[in-house]
Amino acid sequence: MRFPFKTSYRQDLTLFTDGVQRNWYLALLLGLLLLPKIVPAYLVDISLVLIYGLCGLSLMVLAGYTGLVSLGHAAFLGIGAYAHVYFTQDLGLPWIVSVALATALTAASGVLVGLPALRMTGVYLTIATLAFALIIQEVFTRWDGVTHGLKGRPVDKPVIFGISFANEIAFYFLSLAFLIGALWITRNLLRSPTGRAWVAIRDSEIAAQSMGVNLAAYKTLAFSYSAALMGLAGALFAHKIGYLAPDIFSVLLSIQFLLMVVVGGLGSLHGALFGAVFVAFLPVLISQGRDSVPAWIGGAVSILGADASAAVFRLTDRFVKQPGLEPGIFGLILVLFILFEPLGIYGRWVKLKVYFSTFPLYKRATFKRQRAYMRSERLR
């Protein structure tokens, strides 16, 4: 086990707890920079992971750190995407300006959602964000002038300062740069009074108020910061998918983002990134699984005889070829994670680290949840 020896208050404020951790992250950065050389075939998927990482970061700040669960974040993604496309292609603004404006616009819409949210708690807020997302989706469909409605609109490749970023590698580095920047800024916020105020709001609003935290201001701030990150992600997302249509920004996408946050592990930035990797690669895994799983199961059952094996193969083949399977698998994974691993992938990673560092003294009850009873939060 490593125990960092602290000699000054400054040390508690640094980004990395000690030199060793910093070196690990530098190695990771090096790996990411060299990725285009190592796995050029997967670059397309990885860029999506980076963008989803931004989305996960955004929702993590809102749901994981401030405790405000939003089921409508895909709407913000859409606002950012459409705004950016409108600014660059219809108004002809330079790329950087357009992205900045799109981010600002999305942040403003975040405030719009945040304001009524001040009067709602818990589930009501989630429902309200859901309603908001559905309304925005309708707006996307109807506002032909900007969004071209259901026909959708194609998106050109980004051109920054005259340099074209149409190349996959260039786009990858662009997304990476934005993600790292957003991570740094978010980390800064979380280690300063604002971040603490957000966590306070999540854990005990009344105590936070008594300590001088202006609930309304900080909740609205959380919404608008989260929306701003989504707006930024939206601009990149638009370039990535190349063609915008209102039904992309559906409730299903919002649920996928929430999945990202829950599966990755609430309350940690690592969780957002793990979750992004998971959600981005899941469709790939599913489609590969569709091809190989029936054959595999058929082969495993072959000890029962060729007929049984063929029958099982047919059955599983028909099962996995169903189009409606994907949301079901998402839902199932969500359910399983909440039941058995509420701390998410990051939680599992932490548990693994603790296991190895305290071996052989690891006790299974280290992370066991206490039995909890439900108590009404209502007051008559």
Next chain:
Amino acid sequence: MSFFKAEGVGINFGGVKALDGVSFEVETGQVFTIIGPNGAGKTTIFNVISRIYDPSQGRLLFCDEDITQVPAHEIAPRGIARTFQNIELFEHATVLDNLLLGRHAHKRSRFLEELLFLPRVRALEIEHREAAEKVIDFLDLQPYRDRLIANLPYGVRKVVELARALCTQPKLLLLDEPSSGLSVEETEEMAFWIQDIRSLLHITVLMVEHDMSLVSSVSDRVLALNYGRTIAEGTAREVQEHPEVVKAYLGG
């Protein structure tokens, strides 16, 4: 200038008068205790002062300023801090984070500065940290500094709650049942701390308490409430021997 005055404070919940015309005055440097049987309205008074509830009648004056309508989050910057009867700490944060949040009332960095974590923010953070460390020294919380609240025993949590309130650097400290759930030794320690808070830190203490030995050893003045109304006020001995108070506690 009066330090703190409550004038005719009343509050209704539905048809129930939780508080009815309660008036008292706290002088600077005093330890003022409110006692009363359960349901008398003691915590309600605190909630009214912290502006969690709005009073139906009456007003509150703090340093000659009318704070009856002030929003809840502006009470701490004015110099009033409180602890809660059922501990309201932030479960998933460390003790240090809780205390640093207590410093929020003295926040001076701006959002944009924080985004980039400018040197000014870093310097302010170190200032906050130093103030929190002073409180940790005062209450001997050094071993628990980096531990999550969820892992701490009840007695330590109560002390952390007190520490967090002290980090606000208040002029008036509201303590809601500081000795509830504590053992005899811990209660004695609490008594010493309250005395130190009054004499070393020069903070006025307004507290709600059940433990009569703590009340007698520490209080300068005592107010007794029953069913939301004042039934006696005076020194600890006077109030304890008052016939109304005896009737309220023992019945008959």
Next chain:
Amino acid sequence: MGCIYGLVALGFVLIYKATELVNFAQGDLMMLGAFTCYMFVVWYGIGYWVAFAAAVAVVGLFGAVLDSVVLRRVLGQPQFAVVMLTIGLAAVFRSFASIVWGTEIYTLPTPFSAHTSRVGGVSVSHEYVSIIVGTVVLCAVLYGFFTYTKVGVAMQAVSQNQLAAYYMGIPVKLMCSLIWAISAGVAAIAGVLLAPVSLVDINLGFIGLKAFAAAVLGGFGSIPGALVGGLTIGVIELMSGAYLPPGFKDVAAYLVLLVVLAVRPQGIFGAVGRKKV
């Protein structure tokens, strides 16, 4: 239409009253109810009323099983986890339905189809009448159940303080399962009643979202509120379809929801309080 919203909203309110959870899968339970009934009637040729009862029983049982296997483990965790859980379950139900029954749209033959009667000069289809009647009856029965019977009061106790309910000798686990069973049953009834009107289809669950608006409007803790809320939403939808530009009809329910949440979160009848410190 309003009555259907009311019915589904009733399911939400029931679960909320008992366990203080919001069940996002309610709409999909409704869909499962409709499909099961369809299956009984068309695939197995059972008579309508028997199939109705059977479908309700099956889905109700499913709800109870769901509670004991899945939901019990997450009680006591923050509400957020449970919300996510029900969302996940809803997705699973949709997938399940599409796998077992396919993605086409079916019609459910009922004794009410193709009958109409004249009421006060307006011709009303019997299907709609069945919906209205069913809703009102169910509402009355459930309201009476919760207010007057021992079981109903016990359920309310479970929702307010589980540990104390345990101490009082209330079989909490059984209560929770019962609540879920009843709620799922109500959803199934709604599904079956709605089927002739809006056809049996996996997207039936999205009506659940509008029913949310109904539940919120009426107040989450109140049974008559759910019905009132549902009717109001139905009426608003109808009027916005008639008077406002196209496209508003769909979002009208959600707009109302937002407004209600912003202005009066406890709805018309509900009671929302602060945490007592």
